[in-house]
Each structure stands twice: as structure tokens, then as C-alpha cells.
Amino acid sequence: MLSCRNLTVRPKPNAPALVHGATAHFAAGGLHALIGPSGCGKTTLLKGILDILPSEGEVLLHGHPLASREELLRDVAFAPQFSIAHGKLTVAEAVGYALKLYQKTDEATLAARNDELLQLVGLQERGATLVEKLSGGQLRRLGLALELTTDPRCLLCDEVTSGLDPRSEDQIIAVLRALVEQRGKTVVCVIHNLAKLSQFDTVTVVFEGVVVWQGPLAAMLEHFGISDALELYDRLSEQTQEEWRDRWAAVVAAQGESHAGSVSPAPLPAGSRRVSARPSVGSQLVTLLARRWRLLVRDRGYLLLTMAITFGFPCLVVIFALGGLPQMKGLALETTGGFLEMLQAKASHRQAAAETATLVSGLIIFQVILLCLMGSNNGAREIAAERTLYEKERMSGLRPVAYAWSKLLYTALLGAAQGAWMTVFVKLLCEFPGGWGAQLAVLSVTGASMSVVCLGLSAMLSSPDKASLLSIYLVGFQLPLSGVVLALPAALVWAVRPFIATYWGWAGYLTAMTDSSFYDAVGTLDKGWLSPPLVAVGVLGAHLLTGAALVFWGCQRKCWP
Known part of the structure; x- marks a missing residue:
């Protein structure tokens, strides 16, 4: 069913090859073991076939070369x-959301399919258990269930039995055998336990990046001159990779077309349900948003942190404003003309106005900086922390545009809501003058733009720690480069x-106070140009669009961690 010819795989373009000219064939309806010493290239071979890693050579499906790996x-x-x-998520929820992302059908059919998959992998009694509470063997079974949601004809398994106790390992192999015999699947499994090879139909041996054998276990023992599969790796070390490769090539040449590695094209099977029945972008978007909401309310640690900074940061602004509220209220009672005349007449009043102006300006920039910090918390880890999951779901049929939109909507709306709450809370308690609409717009867009x-950045990086660190640096440089302080x-x-988002948030909020004494007081300290609210919102909107472009670009490119 699945074959490769002269496949060379590299970790990066132009990097040294990890797999060299591999040729292998995995017949339909079989359970195939892929073995070799640690680091020999077994997983790399599978990733090269799937185009997860850059590769050269041919990959064939049903004997036909593929126009693309898609x-x-x-x-x-x-x-x-x-x-x-x-x-x-619970086990049932994880499988259910996967089915909704990949299969376009009614709820009753999805529910029945969910139960069927859980029963198939032996997790029907664990449907209500959180994924994080599963044992190692149960996690491997869940992984199989998730891959079976697309009903593939062939399943490539990367060490799904490694690190398990003997009983759990036997159970996983039994599930794989059931997939072959009861469902007609083709299964290729990387395995380390050579004692289990008798349970597989064929064995493929990889040594130092080269396929040096493929065939039944009995023939493998004869080829390498050993009586037990456990002796294989010691036997491999007795000769060089080139010698084993040449010996295998001689066997292939002698067997000719009858060899398992050579395959004649077979009629292509009927069209795949997986592509024709894939849900629309809108349907996947709704499913992703529903899953993100469930994760938000389910993850109490993250939820409490988000609520703490959303409600706590505005309180910090008010606390710092308490000492200056009397002067601010006194200044606000003065008329613009009277205040200016007073400044010209009395130096003491000018000093008081300057101190009040410094306080007002500082409180505004403090709000903006705190919103930028909230934006960093909203977006920095959102994609990078689940990059492997996203790449896996994209292989199964998730549309990148749906995923990108789901993340954009979540972070932008969260940031905008935090900005709006900051505006309302501080404005009411500190009695800042100025138009509600303009100030709400400025701080809401500030929160949304920095979040996006x-x-x-999270979409461009595969490491959540790097994304968080870079976002903190970005926020840290906002204050000095704004020129406000x-x-x-x-x-x-x-x-x-x-x-610099902080400048536009600060200037846009401040100029919404144009008709107040506060603005006149700040104007005595800063004679430079200050952006009006509409311009500030426009520039911050451009920041948001730039972030959105990075999100779409980052989600389109492959980035396996």
C-alpha cells in the first residue's frame, strides 16, 4: 500500500542526511514492525515519508507516485x-472535538462514532476521565483513537509501545492487530522490544540511516545468521552500514520483482471520505472556539491568573492615584481660561499644575503598560504552547485559516474586554474627564493590538518559553521608547x-481630555505633537493587522517542535 524509493531525509534543507536512499514497501492489510538501534533513523524515515521533515525521493501510495504529500x-x-x-479535556471530549474538526456529519453519528472508537481502543470506561489523569498506556490508546477519527487506511505509529510495562505493551499491540484484522488497516509501528517481533507480519530493519532488511521474522533471522531477534543489534555492529546495505541489495536483485520492496501499481481506491466530508472553515472555527472556551473555564490556574490581572491591574492604577486625587479634583474644578491665567500669575500654582500633570500623564501611561502586559499574557503562549497539537491536527484535516481565526478572535476579544474594563474602572474612580467613546476605543484597541x-510572535516560534520571553522584552521596551517618561x-x-503602542494609547487617551484642565496641565510639560484619538486608534489598528498577518503566516508554515 505504502512505499518509498530512494528516500533521503534531512532535518533541514541542505543539512546532512539522516536517512540515505531508503527503499521500503508496506503491504496493505499488514502489521509491520520498524526496528533498529536508537538514533538509526526509524522515526526520521516515517517523518520523511509524511513530509514532516524535508526529503528527496519518491513516496508511492497503492503503487502510484504522489503528486504531493497532501x-x-x-x-x-x-x-x-x-x-x-x-x-x-476528558477522553470523550478530546475524541469528540477531533471528530467535529475532521468529519462533517450529524451529532448522533458523531456520538456513535465516538463511542465506537473508545470501545475499539479500550477506553470506553475512561470517557469522563481528564486526559492529564491517564496512565502512559491509556495515553497511547487515546492517541490511536484520535488518529482513527479520520478513518485512515494506513496508520504510522512512532514508538507507541515504548516505556510501557509488558502488559500495557501487549494491549497496545493487540489493538493494532485488531485494526489490521477487523478493520483492514495497514499499520507500521516503530518498536524497540525485539521480543515482540513474532506478533508482526513483517520486519523492516534500519541501520545508520539505511534500510538493510525487510521481510518476515524467520527470513530476517536467516539473513543475519542469528537464532533470536534479541541478537540482531550485536550482529549489526559486526559489519559496516555499507556492507549490510550491499548485502541487502544483492538479496533484492536476486528476488527481483517478487521482493516485497518492489510493488506494481494497483487500482486506486475510491475517493476518501476524509477530504470530501471535511467540515467548512466556519464549522471548524465554531468547534475550535467552543473547545477554547471549555479549556478556559476548565483550567482554573490560567483562569484565575487572567481574572487576577484583569481586575487587579486597574486596582493598582487607582491605588497609585489615591494620593493625588484631591489635587486632580481641584484642578478639574477650574475653568480652562482661569487656570491658564492663574498659571501665568502665580508660580506656586504652576508648580501644583505641573505636579498634577505629571500624575495624570503617569496614570495614563501606567494603564497602557499594564494593558500591554495583559496582552503578553493573552497571546504569547497561545499557539506556541500547543504547536505540536496544531501540526498534528493540520495533518488530519484542520484548516490553518480556521485555526488562525479562532486564536485571533479569542485573544483580540479578551484584550479588548480588558481594555474596556480598565477604562470604566479607572475613569469612574479617578473621575478622569474626556469622552467615554474615545477613551474606551483607545484602551480597548491597545489591549487587543498588543494581544494579537x-x-x-507565538505563531512564529515553536517554543512557548521563547515566545513569552520575546513578548516580555517587547513590552519592556515600550515604556522607554514611548518618550512619555x-x-x-x-x-x-x-x-x-x-x-510603540504605548505612545499611541497614552496620547489617544490624553487628547480625549482636550476640553479639560488636565490636558492643559499636561500641555505645559509636553509641547510636542499629541495624537488625537482617531489617529491613535488607526495606528493601533495597523499594529493589530500586522500581528494578524504574522498569525496567518505562522500558522501556514510547518513548524514541528
Whole structure:
């Protein structure tokens, strides 16, 4: 069913090859073992076939060369070593959401299919158990169930039995055998326990990046001159890779077309249900948002942190404002003209106004910086932390555009809501003047734009720690480069200002107070140009669109951690 010819696999383009000219064939309806010493290239071979890693050579399905690897994914699924699922979902929820993402059908059929898969892998009694509570063997079974949601004809398994106790290992192999005999699947399994090879139909041996044998176990023992499969690796070390490769090539040449590694094209099977029945972008988007909401309310640690900063940061602003509220209220009672005349007449009043202006300006920039920190928390880890899960779901049929939109909507709406709450809470308690609409718009867009920019960084990086660190650096440089607290050299002001969200949030909020004494007081300290709210919202909107572009770009490119 599945074959490769002269396949060379590299970790990166132009990097040294990890698999060299591999040729192998895995017949339909068989349970095939893929073995070899640690680090010999077994997993690399599977990833090269699936185009997870860059490769050169031919991959054939049913004896026909593939025009693209996307065609391969219609019939072939990949089960990684460890189950990839959200720990805060139950087993039934994890499988149910996968079915909704990949299969377009009614709820009753999906529910029946969910029960069928759980029963098939022996998890029917664990449907209500959180994924994070499963044992190692149960996680491997869940991984198999998730891959079977697309009903693939061929399943490639990467060490799904490694690290398990003998009983759990036998149970997993029994599930794989049932898939072959009862469902007609083709299963290729990387396995380390050579004592289990008798349970497989064929054995493929990889040594130092080269396929040096493929065939039944008995023939393998004869070929290598050993009486027990456990002696294989010691036997391999007695000769070089080139010698084993040449010896295998001689066997292939002698057997000719009858050899398992050579396959004649077979009639292509009927069209795959997996592609024709894939849900629309809108349907996948709704499913992803529903799953994200469930994860938000289920993950109490993250939920409490988000609520703490959403409600706690505005309280910090008010606390810092308490000492200056009397002066701020007194200044607000003055008329604009009277206040200016007073400043011109009395130096003491000018000093009081300057102190109040500093307080008002500082409170505004403090709000903006805190919103940027909230945005970093919203977006920095959102994609990078689940990158492996996303790449796996994309192989199974998840549309990148649906995934990108789900993350954009979640982070942008969360950031905007935090900005709106900051505006309302601080404005009411500190009695800041200015138009409600303008100030709500400025701080809401500030929160949304920084959340999406940090989400864009998360989409571009595969490590959540790197994404978080870079986002913190981005927020950290916002304050000094805004020029609000520390004056920038004139040559740098407009070189960096377009990229600094804190300046636009601060200036847009402040200029919404144009008709108040607060604005006049700040104007005595800063004679430079201040952005009006509409311009500030426009620039922050451009930041948001830039972050969104990074999200779409990052989700389109392959980035296996």
C-alpha cells in the first residue's frame, strides 16, 4: 500500500542526511514492525515519508507516485510516541472535538462514532476521565483513537509501545492487530522490544540511516545468521552500514520483482471520505472556539491568573492615584481660561499644575503598560504552547485559516474586554474627564493590538518559553521608547514612535481630555505633537493587522517542535 524509493531525509534543507536512499514497501492489510538501534533513523524515515521533515525521493501510495504529500494524508495518519491532546479535556471530549474538526456529519453519528472508537481502543470506561489523569498506556490508546477519527487506511505509529510495562505493551499491540484484522488497516509501528517481533507480519530493519532488511521474522533471522531477534543489534555492529546495505541489495536483485520492496501499481481506491466530508472553515472555527472556551473555564490556574490581572491591574492604577486625587479634583474644578491665567500669575500654582500633570500623564501611561502586559499574557503562549497539537491536527484535516481565526478572535476579544474594563474602572474612580467613546476605543484597541502582536510572535516560534520571553522584552521596551517618561533624541522620535503602542494609547487617551484642565496641565510639560484619538486608534489598528498577518503566516508554515 505504502512505499518509498530512494528516500533521503534531512532535518533541514541542505543539512546532512539522516536517512540515505531508503527503499521500503508496506503491504496493505499488514502489521509491520520498524526496528533498529536508537538514533538509526526509524522515526526520521516515517517523518520523511509524511513530509514532516524535508526529503528527496519518491513516496508511492497503492503503487502510484504522489503528486504531493497532501494526497498522502488522505489515507495515512501518524500516531506520535505520546498522545497529543489537551490535558484539561476528558477522553470523550478530546475524541469528540477531533471528530467535529475532521468529519462533517450529524451529532448522533458523531456520538456513535465516538463511542465506537473508545470501545475499539479500550477506553470506553475512561470517557469522563481528564486526559492529564491517564496512565502512559491509556495515553497511547487515546492517541490511536484520535488518529482513527479520520478513518485512515494506513496508520504510522512512532514508538507507541515504548516505556510501557509488558502488559500495557501487549494491549497496545493487540489493538493494532485488531485494526489490521477487523478493520483492514495497514499499520507500521516503530518498536524497540525485539521480543515482540513474532506478533508482526513483517520486519523492516534500519541501520545508520539505511534500510538493510525487510521481510518476515524467520527470513530476517536467516539473513543475519542469528537464532533470536534479541541478537540482531550485536550482529549489526559486526559489519559496516555499507556492507549490510550491499548485502541487502544483492538479496533484492536476486528476488527481483517478487521482493516485497518492489510493488506494481494497483487500482486506486475510491475517493476518501476524509477530504470530501471535511467540515467548512466556519464549522471548524465554531468547534475550535467552543473547545477554547471549555479549556478556559476548565483550567482554573490560567483562569484565575487572567481574572487576577484583569481586575487587579486597574486596582493598582487607582491605588497609585489615591494620593493625588484631591489635587486632580481641584484642578478639574477650574475653568480652562482661569487656570491658564492663574498659571501665568502665580508660580506656586504652576508648580501644583505641573505636579498634577505629571500624575495624570503617569496614570495614563501606567494603564497602557499594564494593558500591554495583559496582552503578553493573552497571546504569547497561545499557539506556541500547543504547536505540536496544531501540526498534528493540520495533518488530519484542520484548516490553518480556521485555526488562525479562532486564536485571533479569542485573544483580540479578551484584550479588548480588558481594555474596556480598565477604562470604566479607572475613569469612574479617578473621575478622569474626556469622552467615554474615545477613551474606551483607545484602551480597548491597545489591549487587543498588543494581544494579537504577541499572538503573532507565538505563531512564529515553536517554543512557548521563547515566545513569552520575546513578548516580555517587547513590552519592556515600550515604556522607554514611548518618550512619555524619558525624552528620546529628536532623531529617534519618529523613527521608533510608529511601532510603540504605548505612545499611541497614552496620547489617544490624553487628547480625549482636550476640553479639560488636565490636558492643559499636561500641555505645559509636553509641547510636542499629541495624537488625537482617531489617529491613535488607526495606528493601533495597523499594529493589530500586522500581528494578524504574522498569525496567518505562522500558522501556514510547518513548524514541528
